[in-house]
Amino acid sequence: MLHEFSYLAPRERKDLLQLLKKHSSQARLLAGGTDLLCEIRLGTDRPEVLIDVKNIAEFRGIAFSEQDGLAVGAAVTCVELMEHPVVRKRFPLLAHAAGQIGSAQLRNRATIGGNLCTASPCADLGCSSLVLGARVELVSARGTRVIPMKDFFTGVKATQLKDDEAVQRVFYPVVAAGAKWGMEKLKRIKGHDLAVVSVAIARTTQWLRVGIGSCAPTPVVAADLPPNASVKAVTEAALKAIDPIDDVRASREFRLAMVQEFIAKLLPALS
Numbered sequence: 491m492l493h494e495f496s497y498l499a500p501r502e503r504k505d506l507l508q509l510l511k512k513h514s515s516q517a518r519l520l521a522g523g524t525d526l527l528c529e530i531r532l533g534t535d536r537p538e539v540l541i542d543v544k545n546i547a548e549f550r551g552i553a554f555s556e557q558d559g560l561a562v563g564a565a566v567t568c569v570e571l572m573e574h575p576v577v578r579k580r581f582p583l584l585a586h587a588a589g590q591i592g593s594a595q596l597r598n599r600a601t602i603g604g605n606l607c608t609a610s611p612c613a614d615l616g617c618s619s620l621v622l623g624a625r626v627e628l629v630s631a632r633g634t635r636v637i638p639m640k641d642f643f644t645g646v647k648a649t650q651l652k653d654d655e656a657v658q659r660v661f662y663p664v665v666a667a668g669a670k671w672g673m674e675k676l677k678r679i680k681g682h683d684l685a686v687v688s689v690a691i692a693r694t695t696q697w698l699r700v701g702i703g704s705c706a707p708t709p710v711v712a713a714d715l716p717p718n719a720s721v722k723a724v725t726e727a728a729l730k731a732i733d734p735i736d737d738v739r740a741s742r743e744f745r746l747a748m749v750q751e752f753i754a755k756l757l758p759a760l761s
């Protein structure tokens with residue numbers, strides 16, 4: 491049984507921000523609902539108000555310019571990311587990572603904003619966006635702030651979001667467009683599943699970055715390395731950035747081994 495809650499679906503951004511201000515910690519933003527409705531059904535979250543973000547124009551759409559890079563609305567779905575021609579051509583790692591999330595039905599509903607705001611250590615758009623140098627736009631009735639994604643995640647299922655704030659867009663810099671890339675995601679089953687370990691690598695002429703999922707309280711990215719960094723150097727940087735735990739999916743030792751395995755496989759084969 492679901493508990494009783496109000497469902498509000500504003501059509502204007504200013505109304506959304508006023509509703510967030512008014513209901514604050516009693517409210518949750520609803521995007522695809524693939525995380526939130528599970529929490530509500532399980533009784534682990536009992537918000538009084540759900541505020542739907544999907545009708546707000548500023549939260550939708552994907553835009554690219556050679557000056558500003560890629561801007562992705564928080565309510566953009568995984569399928570929209572996977573199918574967008576500019577994302578596929580200029581940010582193929584992002585399109586690929588969106589395609590790693592759940593099943594086809596789920597990807598039709600699940601949004602980038604929901605994936606990042608749930609802030610699971612295994613979020614597939616987490617480690618992939620981190621290596622692309624993403625920044626997150628947070629909006630509230632008080633104003634707008636843009637922060638690097640590496641500062642957005644603060645712990646397991648915890649972010650910098652204040653009660654009256656929403657993520658409006660995610661930005662990807664032009665320098666990351668066309669980056670060589672590779673991503674591996676280990677699951678317990680061949681079908682849809684959360685990552686036991688995931689590794690994403692992006693390389694431009696200026697830097698090489700490795701991002702890791704499910705190996706720390708948040709998705710993480712190692713400090714920038716030179717583009718020609720060796721497997722040994724990348725592995726050392728990755729191991730320094732993570733601190734995996736034993737849990738139902740895998741042991742710490744297995745996770746550490748798989749991160750090394752994936753880096754050795756991905757680095758020589760970046761496309």
Ligand SMILES: Cc1cc2nc3c(=O)[nH]c(=O)nc-3n(C[C@H](O)[C@H](O)[C@H](O)COP(=O)(O)OP(=O)(O)OC[C@H]3O[C@@H](n4cnc5c(N)ncnc54)[C@H](O)[C@@H]3O)c2cc1C
Nearest residue numbers: 519521522523524525526592601603604605607613614657
């Ligand atoms: C069967 C199943 C399989 C899954 N497989 C994967 C997987 O393989 N990989 C993976 O990464 N995830 C997976 N997930 C988790 C989930 O589907 C994703 O995290 C998804 O992207 C969440 O997006 P959503 O739009 O459905 O979020 P919602 O459920 O609508 O929201 C999630 C959270 O984010 C908040 N939120 C949403 N939008 C905003 C916003 N704009 N600003 C601020 N807060 C916001 C909500 O209030 C809520 O707390 C799976 C889930 C299920 C049920």
